[in-house]
Amino acid sequence: MTQLNMKRIYLYSKFERFWHWVQAVLITLLLVTGFEVHGVYTLFGFERTVDLHATFGISWVILYVFIAFWLVTTGEWKQYIPTTKRLLEVMRYYAFGIFRGQPHPVQKKREAKHNPLQRLTYLGLASVLIPIMLGTGLVYYYYNELTMNDLGLVANLHVAGAFLILMFYVVHVYMTTTGHSLTAHIQAMFTGWEEVEDESQVEDWERADKVDNVTSP
């Protein structure tokens, strides 16, 4: 890889890092306990694993409310506005360019921390998949109070969603290794500081209108 001038930029505020990692832990635990409830293996035992799963799930509901509030009030939600511009280049990069040591076509910037592919993925996750999981989870949990006749539809949706989350989980963890070093992205998610190549300017289409509220270092 061509060694460019690197500069450190502050990408992830304290709360963003906090919610990311708590969410990461919760998702891990929910997958582990959830697939045990589904009968894939025995780890904690059914009673305990159901209890744990419900506790983690409700923790996630509470966390999700805080995340949504944070996204709205900080304007960070604009980071997730979907775009197809340069989407193909990003895909082409991961399919070919990355093997040739080419630079990433869309550099991370303070005002645009996600590339078009990430935007689409995270938007889908945050606005569709996670709400479905939390929603079906809550219905599952309150099945009796809702006096529903059958759990089947809700449970099967919840299971299908869990598989999608697990697939995302695998790819997401792998993608953390695609920074300029294997652990660069993960370090950034701990410290908030990401090292990026000091070259391009933020183009207008990428610029979030207002990100003033984000905590600065």
Place this chain on the structure above:
Amino acid sequence: MKQQWIHAGNAWCALLTLVVLLSPGLVRADENAPGRLMARQATMTSHAPITADHSKFEELKFDPVEQRSFKGPEVTRACLGCHNQASIQFHKTIHWTWRDPISDPERKIGKGGLTVNNFCVAVPSNETRCTSCHAGYGWKDKDFDFNNPETVDCLVCHEQTGEYDKFPTMAGYPAPWIEDPENPGRQLGKEFSSGKVFYAPNWSEVAQSVGRPDRTNCGTCHFYGGGGDAVKHGDLDSSLSNPDKHLDVHMGDKDSGGQEFACIRCHTTKAHDIAGRIYSNPAVMERKSLVENDLQPKIMCESCHTDSPHAAQKMNDHTDRVACQSCHIPTFARVKPTKMWWDWSKAGDKDREPVLDENGKPDYVKKKGEFVWAKDVVPEYHWFNGAMTTTTAEDRIDPTAEVLLQWPIGGRNDPNSRIMPFKVHRGKTPYDPVNNTMALPHLFPTGKDDTTAYWKNFDWRKSLEHGMSYAGVPFSGEYDFVETAFAYPTTHMVAPKDNVVQCEECHSRNGRLANLAGFYMPGRDRVQAIDYLGWAGVAGSVIAVFIHGLLRMLARTRREG
């Protein structure tokens, strides 16, 4: 508010105060589970004290010599001298009539009617043997007078000496006094075919001992149904005379932590009418706790424990669809083996030697046929709304399938139904293949000159012809044996909380509830397509990132090399 919210809330408080503590929420407050507290309250007061000492009554001090000629009604007459409503009350109950008091009398449901089981099949023409369990004296044939107040047997339910035995084949009478010629004034005793010797009761002693029925009184008959200890019910046998808490938390003795309940503690009784399920009639129509209706019988678990007895809300979420017994009675026949299979078609083979199983129970009796016994049996589970079907000798059956002689009524879509454990006794039982009805055998010989009784002559045709004509049911003369099943709700032998059925015994692929269809159960059910696609997607993702990473490594080595 469900407790996971509280746990999650705790967890967040902890997190927000930078103490990383995710409460797993498994601190259990079982000792103070709401249902236990409610039940303790409900059973705090004991029965009203007894205000009469029967040993002081002159009426019950019979002359020691004169009472040798007693048969039983003499004592009843003395009882009725004071308790002048007792026989009137008792005559109305099923313990006297052996007939279902609620269903259409035309259907003749009840042992005293034409109900058929797959043990000794039916009472008609076999009265002298069967009615040793009738709380009366002298029901030897269909001419028995059900209106005679003096043939009620007060003693079998009320005496407390434990020395009052009805002779097994004397239509409800105890053995008569037979003087020992070698020891004048002493009894010789009357020997039953089993070898057990029965003696005439000391009528004064047993009459003066009377009190409220305890477990042994009820057990005299209910522990020995089907012709022997533990044969019939699976959850009722003589081990419940003096059980420890392990066998039954309610009946278990106080030393072992039980409650020492007598049967009537739950089978509450009004004017000799004892609460309980009777054939198709549920024990109660509505499941309510005493808090909701304090005059109802205490026969349901909910009566005392309420329908939200657990500290854990997810457990309480079960109580509308799963009977308490399903989880709290992990197995029945935990002490004594019970009969699970009875093949009458094999009976009559004089050359076959019985083989004893690991519990010492014979697999064969010439008079009765082939048996399978089992101990510590996992029940079958069925939807049950408290009612059972009943089959009489007049009902048409379908011999091409297993005939469900007595079977739970209920279903997944019946809001009053819950999943309930059952002992199912199966076997081969005689039937009439022309009329397609069950057939009633005349088993027990009425005397030495009885030419039709199966247990004397071993001729099925004669036995069935006599049995059917005695009962007034048409019989073609043809007979065969059909596979039958007879279900009993499993409701006694409630285990301590540490021994309950674990969640995964049902919430798993091939668990206890594998046979119940039509609803989704976590851990048991799945849509195969979702699972296949899901795991394929996950595997695909893992393989894809692995290959991608490998290619990156190779490409990098090549570039740098």
